[in-house]
Amino acid sequence: MIAVIMAGGKGTRIASVSTEVPKPMIPLCGKPVLEWQLECLKAQNITEILLVTGHLHQVISDYFGDGSRMGMQISYLVEESPLGTAGAFYYLKDRLDGDFLLLNGDVMFDVDFARFVQAHQHYGGAATIFTHPNQHPYDSAIVVCKENGQVVNWLHKEEKREWYANRVNAGLHLFSPGIFEWMKAHGMLQKPEKLDLDRQVLKPLLADGLLYGYQSPEYVKDMGTPERYEMVQRDIRSGLVSARNLANPQKAVFLDRDGTINKYVGFLRSAEQMELLPQAAQAIRKLNEAGWLVILATNQPVLARGEVSEEELTEIHNKMETLLGKEGAYVDAIYYCPHHPDKGFAGERPEYKIECSCRKPKPGLLFRAAQDYHIDLKKSWMVGDSAADMGAGKAAGCKTAGVYGEKSGDESFATLAEFAAFLCGREKA
Template sequence: MKTVIMAGGMGTRIAAVNALVPKPMITILGKPILEYQIECLEKQGYTDIIIVIGYKGEQIQAYFRDGADFGVNIEYIVEQSPLGTAGALYILKNRIEEEFLLINGDIIFDIDIGRFVEHHRKKEGKATIFIHPNDHPFDSGIIKADMDGRVFQWLCKEDERKWYKNRVNAGLHILSPQILYEMRELKKMDMDRDILRQLIPQGLLYAYDSPEYVKDMGTPERLAEVEMDILSGKVKKKNLREKQRAVFLDRDGTINEYVGFLKHIDDFKLISGVEAAIRRINKSGYLAIVVTNQPVIARGEATIEELEEIHNKMETLLGRGGAYIDALYYCPHHPDKGYEGEREEYKVKCECRKPSPGLLLSAAKAYNIDMSRSWMIGDSDTDMEAGNAAGCKTAKIGKGEKYTDLLCCIQDILQ
């Protein structure tokens, strides 16, 4: 599979760091951003690379040359005038005949590319985009996808939004060559608006949701954060080929105020300090995963859609506080019968309802989690039993417990 790296941009927002080099050549710990990308590709066997260059592109060519010194083969496409984030792909029409990996040249990442490719091939769309949560979703484009991963809406920064799942486009894509064949002329084009979003009405754009490390270099502050993450080893450790550590979190009474069976979105309120606690988890490199029993579905007191909107509110509020969850698992079942409006299909005994460990074990399988190095945090004995059954360390919070709330718990166990 060929890899195309778009490295032609000027990087005006980050010019304060170094305006003398193109954005992908800005160094972190003495190494250009682009070199980190090539290292990640090479170690996984993606060695056939095309780099699209423009602004000060001769510096990229002089540094990497044909790629032999880096264990790869590099070709170059030179933009004679700025063609946006996608226009130069037109030049590839006769050079790429199979699906290819497309990467923004201003991101640091370390991901299991094979998982990404496998997901793309299963879906058989024209394009798959890598999506993930971030700590500033309020000023990012939001990707909405269904349970199968098919994208049905793409909210740009300027679009009106209220409650949403925190998932944004990370700048990694797999594209079918058919996209190239359909380009009619060489002109300036925007990848998101002119190509990817046009696939949504056709049902041909898919999303790959992963908690692995991808961060853009848009500002000096983010650049400094990435440097710290590289030094700490966080970037490499987040690759799903590595065993992960997770903090599993109960929802009601742990993240949001306990109101009994929460049925109405207006009743959902974050507990004070939760955003700070989950930010600590995010910074630590642990995955933050919510596991929650939601019998309101089986009892007929809320629909799946209403529950998902409540969870969207949770993610939106956390995002406003610079925090995010990597995944959420819920059990909709309830074995006891006799409720007015109950849904018979959910009135079953299952392996996912805590204290059974099914939710935690499903997450462990999906994200390669080492349960012996992970934590289950909640406010009930049921949570503790589920954590113990899954092989986690456990911490109970609440009045009369060692930890009164999530923040003090996280500050202690992750210090």
């Protein structure tokens, strides 16, 4: 597979770090971000690279040459005048005849591309974008997907709804060769012209059902501001960047929802009732920054009882993610059990009135997450405010921590914030 890397950025937002090299050549821990990208690709046997350059092209070509010193084959497409993030497709159409990666040259990443490619081939669309949660969804474009991965909405910053899931386009893309015929059919590629990849190519694919999103918690960070640049350098030094590649076993903190993240109100039936507990967002952010996957595992019998629809539950979780995102925190995934075996409720849904393997204290939700994200359950924690949470964690082989009065876990803490301080402090010791 060929990887096309858009390496022509000027880096105006990060000019205080460096103005003498193009953005992909800004050094991170002594090495250009573009070199980190190429090393990640090389480690996964992706060795044929096409660099789309422009601004200070010679700096890039002098450094990498033909790629032979890295054991790669590097060729160049030089834009004499800027063509935007998708104008290069005019030239790519004559050079590519199979699936190809298109990567932004100014992001730091270490991801398992085999998983990404497998998902793209399974979806069968014209394009698959790599999506993930981030610490600043409020100033990012939000991607809305169906359960099968199909993207059904693309909300730019000026288009966001009140509540939204923290799912952001990370700047890594997979395309099938059919994208060129689709672009031609939509009046593009007739001549070299400036095109915006997100607004003029990816978002319009939604109307034809041809765009999919691959969700992953792996490390992908834009280092385009001085603050994010320093954060990426810290993450490289700590080993977090490489550790988050899903080829490696992951460590996770599984969190109950009601009474652990948000205030307990009995059966929570509407987004209006969702209110984060004090310091919950700060605790989750601490876990995020320390490299733990943070995964929600919650029983939601209100679905079986017919008191909340899937759409209403999604809105509740969207509000939770929005509130967390405003504080720079996020959950990597949400798993919920919709079942409730007891019958006799008005409006109940018979398909959910079953004995299942996912309703805590059974461990099914944790097992599903472990399968999806290569989680080492023995190195993970289940945290919650009930004996059912502790039971699920123990049945899955996790360590357990009770919060807000729950005493049946391996450890107990007054608040989620105290647990996060304990866990992150223990790792630093």
